[in-house]
Amino acid sequence: MTVPARITVITLGAHDLPALRSFYEALGWELVIPGDEFCGFATRGAVLTIFPRAELAKDAHTTEAPPNQGIAMSIAINVDEREQVDEAIAGIRAAGGTILKEPEDAFWGGRSAYWADPENNVWEVAWAPPDNAASQAVRAASGL
Amino acid sequence: MTVPARITVITLGAHDLPALRSFYEALGWELVIPGDEFCGFATRGAVLTIFPRAELAKDAHTTEAPPNQGIAMSIAINVDEREQVDEAIAGIRAAGGTILKEPEDAFWGGRSAYWADPENNVWEVAWAPPDNAASQAVRAASGL
Numbered sequence: 001m002t003v004p005a006r007i008t009v010i011t012l013g014a015h016d017l018p019a020l021r022s023f024y025e026a027l028g029w030e031l032v033i034p035g036d037e038f039c040g041f042a043t044r045g046a047v048l049t050i051f052p053r054a055e056l057a058k059d060a061h062t063t064e065a066p067p068n069q070g071i072a073m074s075i076a077i078n079v080d081e082r083e084q085v086d087e088a089i090a091g092i093r094a095a096g097g098t099i100l101k102e103p104e105d106a107f108w109g110g111r112s113a114y115w116a117d118p119e120n121n122v123w124e125v126a127w128a129p130p131d132n133a134a135s136q137a138v139r140a141a142s143g144l
Numbered sequence: 145m146t147v148p149a150r151i152t153v154i155t156l157g158a159h160d161l162p163a164l165r166s167f168y169e170a171l172g173w174e175l176v177i178p179g180d181e182f183c184g185f186a187t188r189g190a191v192l193t194i195f196p197r198a199e200l201a202k203d204a205h206t207t208e209a210p211p212n213q214g215i216a217m218s219i220a221i222n223v224d225e226r227e228q229v230d231e232a233i234a235g236i237r238a239a240g241g242t243i244l245k246e247p248e249d250a251f252w253g254g255r256s257a258y259w260a261d262p263e264n265n266v267w268e269v270a271w272a273p274p275d276n277a278a279s280q281a282v283r284a285a286s287g288l
Contacts, residue, residue, distance in 0.1 A: 002231055002235035003221070003236055005172075009278065043281075060258040065216035071201050
């Protein structure tokens with residue numbers, strides 16, 4: 001395939017890399033690429049990395065976006081059991097994340113919640129029934 | 145783990161979902177969740193889905209971000225061979241993507257390029273040597 005259909009790394013363009021790194025470490029995530037200039041965590045699905053926003057803009061030959069405000073996209077954590085949505089949100093709250101939407105059952109049969117990290121990158125935590133099309137796509141994508 | 149270290153889905157908040165969906169279809173990506181209200185592609189690593197930005201904001205209990213301008217984060221496609229960076233960029237250009245940075249060898253030993261979709265979501269295509277820490281994290285994350 002000319003353009004491989006892959007999402008392998010998400011790089012957050014940080015204003016304060018060490019502070020953002022500390023937040024994700026407080027979630028209990030393992031830092032496997034340490035550093036103040038670039039860092040990365042051991043995740044499943046795609047890898048989470050953080051790079052200063054100014055450096056990311058230079059590397060990409062474009063300009064820095066203004067500080068995040070509202071939602072442009074979301075990064076999801078799919079969990080295996082319905083109750084893990086609530087457990088994850090409790091852990092995110094304890095680490096200092098901002099809960100945008102408390103866990104709620106959704107019309108499509110699953111359960112989900114939204115939160116933001118200290119630089120307003122927006123994440124979702126979601127559980128979907130195993131026969132849901134998104135669940136099936138997630139399993140095919142990540143091997144989870 | 146209370147907060148599973150996972151990135152399983154990236155949802156782009158679209159201004160014009162059908163147009164953005166057409167662009168990703170033009171890359172040759174397989175649409176496995178069809179629809180004008182929500183759609184998703186069969187990808188490896190994390191799944192790519194598209195949702196109207198106004199609906200995403202409602203669902204997340206937050207506000208819509210203004211149209212994308214510059215770079216806030218990047219979504220990467222890691223490829224298996226150095227020359228696939230150039231092949232992918234040729235395919236992205238043919239589909240109407242905006243090439244921000246042509247393929248270049250990087251100081252860290254890999255090769256990468258950046259591009260934007262029609263709504264200025266910024267992506268990277270990267271190849272990194274197998275012993276690179278990011279390559280190792282990608283393999284652990286996605287099973288690729």
